[in-house]
Amino acid sequence: MLGAWHLLYSYMACVLACWKITLAIRCVTMRLTQLNEEKQKLALEKLQADRSDYEPFLSKESIDIHYGKLAKGYVDRFNAGEGDSDFNRAGAFLHNIYFPQLKEPGGLNNPRGASLMLINSKHGSYDKFKSEVTKVAMSIQGSGWVYMARNGEIKTIKNHALRSDIVMLIDWWEHSWFTDYGSDKSKYLTNFWKAVDWEVVNQRILT
Ligand SMILES: [Fe+2]
Secondary structure (H helix, E strand, O other): OHHHHHHHHHHHHHHHHHHHHHHHHHHHHHHHHHHHHHHOOOOOOOOOOOHHHHOOOOOHHHHHHHHHHHHHHHHHHHHHOOOOHHHHHHHHHHHHHHHHHEOOOOOOOOOOOHHHHHHHHHHOOHHHHHHHHHHHHHOOOOOEEEEEEOOOOEEEEEOOOOOOOEEEEEEOOHHHHHHHHOOOHHHHHHHHHHHEOHHHHHHHHHO
């Protein structure tokens, strides 16, 4: 009888040891993956047009500051290992979604194709969608972002964060509107719609 208990005890000890080893291997693997990701260098996505071509939505001065210094700063600091790497990675990630979706503003610039279908199905019409975006954006306290998710919902981000469901993104940090609009950030939003490249949004919805 004593032998059976001894065998059972040995078996349980073995199971526990195996579980601990498995857990340790998993932790090491996760940490190595994290370190590998942290070592990968980031790059700032290119603009669609020249910096002076975003008037009247954004002036060249505003693009120089926002894109040329602030957005680039997140990339540079991440690559140099300076500051909070998670914050800088998320800042670079979001600006790399925001800027490439902007085109030279002008003309009738309504959504079409997949983005129009998504907006109409979720919000009824483009006008209602824009009103809802404005309402949500104006309710943000402090720095953040507003975006349309892949399922058509309007969502917000406080400060910076990585998200996998962004198809259209609005930078709502003060630095994005203050240079050109002063305290009138609603006008920044009104002009934003003139510069959205809906083809880029459509590609994000469909991929
Ligand atoms: Fe920004």
